[in-house]
Amino acid sequence: MNNEILPQDVLYKDTLPGGKHWSMRVRRGTSLRLIDKEGGANLGMLFYNPENLLERYNAPDTLKGQHTFKLTKGHCLYSDMGRIFCSITEDSLGWHDTVCGNSNRKIVQQKWGDKSYQKDSNNWLQNGNDAFLVEAAKYGLGKRDLAANLNLFSCVAPDDEGNLAFQTDHSRAGASIELRFEMDTIVLLHTCPHPLNPAANYPFKPVEYQIFQSAEVGEDDLCKNACAENLRGFENNRLYHLGL
Template sequence: MNIPLDAATTARASFTAKYQTHLPGGHHWSMRMPRGSALKLTASEANANVGLVMYNPLETLERLNLPDTLKGQHTFRLTEGHCLYSDMGRIFASIIQDDLGWHDSASGNLMEQHFAAKGWHKKAYQQAFNDFTPSGHDSLLIEMAKYGLSERDLCANLNLFSRVRADEDANLHYVTDHCAAGDSVTLRFEMDTLVMLHTCPHPLDPAEDYPLRGVDLTFGTATAMDEHDACYLSRPENARAFANNQLYHLAG
């Protein structure tokens, strides 16, 4: 069951910006985000998509586990107040701010075979330079290779800014105009986390041509979690996972 959230006893974490950069559409990026840091992602264009995976930089066998993330919080959609779990029952990051109310956790990455199915023309970097059209799958593999990781290490990715709906036959459909330019989501990192992301299109995006939609990345710090924190209180499992984090940091 949900723990009731009383506005008088819960606290929304504040965010303090330190640095900002822009990641164009169809690009990829990675960085080790230290515990206590925060990352705000802001859509530059409507219908942006950010594919994201996470790893423990000290032990990369520990990685983002979306099935556990959804199961522990009894949800199909991820939004403010939710946490992103590792496969060791710890929390990589908390969603402390969100303008969208829904981020897709089920559709995976844009793959090579999607181009032909969609009728999109795939352009290599040698042809188009910064306007090339990579797949999300290949983009993550490029970032992973920088840390000695390969395709066997790739976990299921979260699609920030995107929403899907299921019909009566359980088919997933992309929801257009879910994301407007200027919409943002902020992640607070509860442990040192290796973050890899791309700005390639969602695999179900119905656009006629490969869309190039970028995001602004703002790096900063956020109010630390305590017993009044909305993410801590939103689910009983979150409190247990935060306790796992505390034990992990004591042992480290």
């Protein structure tokens, strides 16, 4: 596994500005490197199987199967059919949130005011729920198809009583995470703020994404061997790609 991605290795790259959304189909055998350009970013993500849109990211199975509350290097991101969409092969942060959900229109209005595209053009304040709905519609998906999402670059830590607190200084400029895709996946993403972000002003934080060819998954692969559940998940993927 390469820790450094050389410019000539990058097949495609772009930057998603803060408060915006995008989607793409990422092919099996490619990796997606995500970079917090300025610090303080939040990247909401959802995954779907393009061959069967009923199969999508499952946060409870991802966490309970790997006995974790946070996501970082070595973890796999599971579908609701026991298969692995992608594996976290590199991570400079050590903690990404997958329990706090998404911002919506009410949350954004209460925190940062009501700014619409009709009144404020590109300076309007988008929320994560509507951002996902816009991208989901491109694939024939709607409100009922949204699932609990990832919030990459965000950390929400519990105290001894179980109360969750958003960590405002968690992600610094240049922080990155790499996802190796184990099956073809529709990826929805947005750079809208985390629902618990206490910032006084709406945080427009951009995220760069780079696509490159993944290294072959070896028998000693960290993600594959992290726990018994991941071994089963990789076997489920193998059977899926065999067509059995």
